[in-house]
Amino acid sequence: MCLVNEIDYGTPASKSDRMVTLAIDGREVTVPEGTSIMRAAREAGIEVPKLCANDMVKAFGSCRLCLVEIDGRAGTPASCTTPVAEGLKVFTTTERVNAIRRGIMELYMSDHPADCPACAEGDCEMARMAEKVGLTEIRYGRDGENHVVPRIHGDVNPHFREPDLSNPYFAYDPAKCIVCSLCVRACAEVQGTFALTVEGRGFESRIAASMNTPFFDSECVSCGACVQACPTGALREKSVIEKGMPEWSAVTTCAYCGVGCSFKAEMRGEEVVRMVPYKDGKANHGHSCVKGRFAWGYTNHKDRILNPMIREKVTDPWREVTWEEAFAHIAKEFRRIQYQYGRGAIGGITSSRCTNEETYLVQKLVRQGFGNNNVDTCARVCHSPTGYGLRMTYGTSAGTQDFDSVDYSDVIVIIGANPTDAHPVFGSRIKKRIREGARLIVIDPRRTDLVRSPHVKADYHLALRPGTNVAVLTALAHVIVSEGLVNEAFVRERCDWDEFQDWASFVLQPENSPEAVEKVSGVPAEMIRAAARLYATGGNAAIYYGLGVTEHSQGSTAVMAIANLAMATGNIGRPGVGVNPLRGQNNVQGSCDMGSFPHEFPGYRHVSDDATRAIYEALWGVKLDSEPGLRIPNMLDAAVDGTFKGIYIQGEDILQSDPNTKHVAAGLAAMECVVVQDLFLNETANYAHVFLPGSTFLEKDGTFTNAERRINRVRKVMEPKSGYADWEVTQKLAQAMGLDWNYTHPSQIMDEIAATTPSFAGVSYELLDRVGSVQWPCNEKAPLGTPVMHVNGFVRGKGRFMRTAYVATDEKVGPRFPLLLTTGRILSQYNVGAQTRRTANSMWHPEDVLEIHPHDAEDRGIRDGDYVKLASRTGETTLRARITDRVAPGVVYTTFHHPATQANVVTTEYSDWATNCPEYKVTAVQVSPSNGPTDWQRDYREHTEKSRRIIYAEPAE
Numbered sequence: 032m033c034l035v036n037e038i039d040y041g042t043p044a045s046k047s048d049r050m051v052t053l054a055i056d057g058r059e060v061t062v063p064e065g066t067s068i069m070r071a072a073r074e075a076g077i078e079v080p081k082l083c084a085n086d087m088v089k090a091f092g093s094c095r096l097c098l099v100e101i102d103g104r105a106g107t108p109a110s111c112t113t114p115v116a117e118g119l120k121v122f123t124t125t126e127r128v129n130a131i132r133r134g135i136m137e138l139y140m141s142d143h144p145a146d147c148p149a150c151a152e153g154d155c156e157m158a159r160m161a162e163k164v165g166l167t168e169i170r171y172g173r174d175g176e177n178h179v180v181p182r183i184h185g186d187v188n189p190h191f192r193e194p195d196l197s198n199p200y201f202a203y204d205p206a207k208c209i210v211c212s213l214c215v216r217a218c219a220e221v222q223g224t225f226a227l228t229v230e231g232r233g234f235e236s237r238i239a240a241s242m243n244t245p246f247f248d249s250e251c252v253s254c255g256a257c258v259q260a261c262p263t264g265a266l267r268e269k270s271v272i273e274k275g276m277p278e279w280s281a282v283t284t285c286a287y288c289g290v291g292c293s294f295k296a297e298m299r300g301e302e303v304v305r306m307v308p309y310k311d312g313k314a315n316h317g318h319s320c321v322k323g324r325f326a327w328g329y330t331n332h333k334d335r336i337l338n339p340m341i342r343e344k345v346t347d348p349w350r351e352v353t354w355e356e357a358f359a360h361i362a363k364e365f366r367r368i369q370y371q372y373g374r375g376a377i378g379g380i381t382s383s384r385c386t387n388e389e390t391y392l393v394q395k396l397v398r399q400g401f402g403n404n405n406v407d408t409c410a411r412v413c414h415s416p417t418g419y420g421l422r423m424t425y426g427t428s429a430g431t432q433d434f435d436s437v438d439y440s441d442v443i444v445i446i447g448a449n450p451t452d453a454h455p456v457f458g459s460r461i462k463k464r465i466r467e468g469a470r471l472i473v474i475d476p477r478r479t480d481l482v483r484s485p486h487v488k489a490d491y492h493l494a495l496r497p498g499t500n501v502a503v504l505t506a507l508a509h510v511i512v513s514e515g516l517v518n519e520a521f522v523r524e525r526c527d528w529d530e531f532q533d534w535a536s537f538v539l540q541p542e543n544s545p546e547a548v549e550k551v552s553g554v555p556a557e558m559i560r561a562a563a564r565l566y567a568t569g570g571n572a573a574i575y576y577g578l579g580v581t582e583h584s585q586g587s588t589a590v591m592a593i594a595n596l597a598m599a600t601g602n603i604g605r606p607g608v609g610v611n612p613l614r615g616q617n618n619v620q621g622s623c624d625m626g627s628f629p630h631e632f633p634g635y636r637h638v639s640d641d642a643t644r645a646i647y648e649a650l651w652g653v654k655l656d657s658e659p660g661l662r663i664p665n666m667l668d669a670a671v672d673g674t675f676k677g678i679y680i681q682g683e684d685i686l687q688s689d690p691n692t693k694h695v696a697a698g699l700a701a702m703e704c705v706v707v708q709d710l711f712l713n714e715t716a717n718y719a720h721v722f723l724p725g726s727t728f729l730e731k732d733g734t735f736t737n738a739e740r741r742i743n744r745v746r747k748v749m750e751p752k753s754g755y756a757d758w759e760v761t762q763k764l765a766q767a768m769g770l771d772w773n774y775t776h777p778s779q780i781m782d783e784i785a786a787t788t789p790s791f792a793g794v795s796y797e798l799l800d801r802v803g804s805v806q807w808p809c810n811e812k813a814p815l816g817t818p819v820m821h822v823n824g825f826v827r828g829k830g831r832f833m834r835t836a837y838v839a840t841d842e843k844v845g846p847r848f849p850l851l852l853t854t855g856r857i858l859s860q861y862n863v864g865a866q867t868r869r870t871a872n873s874m875w876h877p878e879d880v881l882e883i884h885p886h887d888a889e890d891r892g893i894r895d896g897d898y899v900k901l902a903s904r905t906g907e908t909t910l911r912a913r914i915t916d917r918v919a920p921g922v923v924y925t926t927f928h929h930p931a932t933q934a935n936v937v938t939t940e941y942s943d944w945a946t947n948c949p950e951y952k953v954t955a956v957q958v959s960p961s962n963g964p965t966d967w968q969r970d971y972r973e974h975t976e977k978s979r980r981i982i983y984a985e986p987a988e
């Protein structure tokens with residue numbers, strides 16, 4: 032095992048199509064025009080010394096270490112800032128440049144701590160460069176002016192500054208800084224936050240976080256780009272300082288959001304030392320956010336449950352048992368329940384946090400072992416409308432582009448998504464494209480960072496009233512049709528013309544005009560018109576959307592409205608355009624692909640399809656049910672009705688993540704055998720009879736599929752702490768139930784998936800290990816996958832326009848509940864917080880707060896930071912208020928990361944008409960001053976996470 036080392040080419044790649052040939056140290060090299068001499072040399076295998084350049088940011092030319100000589104040109108130009116030219120003859124190691132380099136390095140080293148641990152441990156590019164240029168002695172000593180020692184000859188050194196240790200994950204030591212500004216440029220160019228600056232002049236220069244505050248209090252978002260860029264150890268991970276340098280590494284995939292960033296897990300033995308974003312990762316190209324980069328400490332958290340546990344009644348204390356006892360108990364209970372109540376009385380829930388292979392096994396267990404289709408997934412509560420809407424219009428249930436496509440977009444539309452918080456690495460990509468000149472339309476009730484942040488400003492922010500997406504999207508279509516902005520050639524060639532005409536006459540109806548929609552949505556008609564014109568005529572236009580579109584009673588209608596807009600304007604089927612759902616969890620796409628829904632086998636094939644059933648019946652040796660099974664809400668309803676009695680929940684906390692907590696609790700409480708498998712005793716486990724320990728992404732092999740349909744490898748870097756990876760647990764359970772499963776590695780599960788699922792036919796671990804990742808469909812027609820879909824035609828044949836009549840949600844504001852609550856994520860936390868709350872990320876977001884507009888706060892006598900009661904017709908909770916005009920009057924907003932808040936106590940049972948995706952984004956509420964937490968919240972806070980138990984519904988006797 033060794034460290035995965037990536038080459039740094041010194042400057043970014045040029046995108047030019049024109050090629051240039053030159054000679055470097057006698058070697059001929061051909062590269063795209065615009066390439067730097069430094070990069071051309073590296074591509075020819077020649078490493079030019081450098082300090083202030085890397086291939087993630089534009090060259091700056093400050094350190095002068097990279098100079099070269101060029102035949103026929105005077106002087107010694109910097110190779111990082113000098114572009115190649117046809118016929119150049121470049122020399123990188125002449126005596127002259129070698130001598131200059133040694134002199135430069137000597138000056139740098141004279142002001143560098145002699146006892147720098149980073150140098151000693153081999154974590155310092157500067158030390159490596161000193162050796163490379165042949166520096167053997169430093170003639171100037173360290174007694175003169177320097178940044179290194181607090182006192183010189185007993186006097187306070189005016190240049191010395193204390194290290195900044197405020198960030199929980201990295202330290203900044205000014206004494207080691209050479210002011211190369213790589214960190215400043217990485218923060219600006221890669222991350223797009225512009226939090227860092229160079230303060231002072233000349234010898235006084237220092238790196239300062241914005242407003243000269245400590246890193247922790249600054250605008251810094253802790254993405255780690257600065258630490259990664261720093262060549263000196265001035266910025267360094269605290270984990271490396273504490274644990275020492277890594278000994279080996281493996282490339283794996285982040286287990287947080289749907290961007291699916293690739294990381295090198297850098298290890299000492301079985302201990303993670305740091306996670307370094309992988310430049311060859313095709314989703315992130317070497318960038319990361321605070322979650323994937325730093326928030327992995329939960330894997331070792333003391334709260335992890337490492338032994339299976341059983342209890343007869345949920346009021347009993349837990350009893351640790353062996354794995355064998357647990358499997359035998361579950362199998363006996365599930366078989367008893369089926370014997371007593373019928374085959375359909377049990378079911379399973381797959382997890383979008385687990386691998387494709389694990390998800391596949393859970394649905395297989397339900398279909399083959401339970402003999403029914405009662406399997407559903409947490410994707411139900413986020414992106415099921417995407418599946419439905421895109422399948423109806425385009426024929427396939429996935430986003431149309433790869434992330435790189437955004438580099439070709441001229442207009443970017445963000446609807447109901449907050450990428451800089453929820454999909455941060457892609458958020459940075461969007462910001463970069465905006466800085467390059469793309470135009471931006473944001474449709475969101477809240478003023479997200481993309482609406483206005485350093486160097487980014489939306490051209491139009493359509494701050495619509497929650498629940499009116501469909502009205503606004505259809506009004507955009509009204510403008511496009513009524514003003515003759517339809518791409519008729521595209522529509523005639525690629526779409527069903529009759530259906531288009533029907534749709535066009537529908538959108539032209541007066542109730543869909545911007546003026547009419549202004550009344551329901553609050554968005555000025557002129558702004559709707561201007562945004563529609565920009566989308567239709569601004570060049571390549573791409574739509575990205577999130578849960579602010581799907582989690583509505585008309586979620587599926589809104590997805591279809593988006594698909595209609597792209598078809599009508601011809602913005603589909605090439606780079607730079609498309610319809611792109613930003614998936615919430617790491618494997619939402621994969622869990623849907625793997626047949627987690629009660630009506631679909633893997634690959635979105637309906638259970639009633641005889642040919643598909645025949646494939647699995649032949650392989651699994653059982654007769655399969657042709658009737659769709661129960662969705663999660665139906666399972667809970669059936670449990671309350673007494674007909675559904677047992678459930679296997681892998682890696683989900685439905686009590687916290689599903690709407691109407693009391694109803695979920697009532698359903699769980701009515702069951703006789705609830706099996707929960709997770710890393711921690713989650714809220715759902717309060718109602719469990721069996722708890723099975725889960726494994727983290729570091730403890731198993733597998734694959735995740737990200738928002739761009741990219742199948743990425745997850746690689747095991749440590750043994751499962753509980754003894755088994757999640758796929759092994761499901762297999763053992765299946766064996767206990769009498770099934771003949773004998774997988775010895777997840778690659779065999781993928782082979783079965785590929786053999787039975789046309790869109791995965793070409794996928795194998797061998798392929799993924801060879802090419803890195805592929806986007807499905809990956810089969811005979813597309814052996815290396817499909818970055819952009821619907822290029823020459825829609826998957827379903829002709830694109831299908833769908834009518835999208837706006838129907839207001841039944842969730843209405845009124846005198847009792849006059850405000851609309853909408854919810855979302857924050858950068859540092861992730862979903863129900865089970866992982867991120869167990870890391871230092873909680874320092875940024877220790878509790879959920881309620882954003883409320885100053886007018887609404889004033890009307891209620893609420894001050895910033897006050898406790899407020901948030902009440903709806905389903906429940907109430909208490910949290911602190913933050914007064915801000917990010918939300919419009921009449922709208923309040925909160926996150927749902929902390930169980931002590933339980934935002935879903937107030938959300939309702941309304942859901943999408945087509946898929947049952949809950950309407951999280953619209954709840955009528957009242958906000959009033961409060962003295963503090965409610966009783967149940969106080970109980971919660973008083974107990975440790977392991978011992979607490981909140982009762983939302985009494986269990987059945």
Ligand code: SF4
Pocket residue numbers: 207208209210211212213214215238257260261262263264265266
């Ligand atoms: S902290 Fe590191 S990257 Fe930033 S200027 Fe100093 S040496 Fe360069």
Ligand code: SF4
Pocket residue numbers: 285286287288289290291292315319320321322323324454455456457
């Ligand atoms: S953007 Fe998403 S996938 Fe990437 S590091 Fe952050 S949480 Fe992980």
Ligand code: FES
Pocket residue numbers: 080081082083084091092093094095096097098109110111112
């Ligand atoms: S690397 Fe070229 S000037 Fe610093």
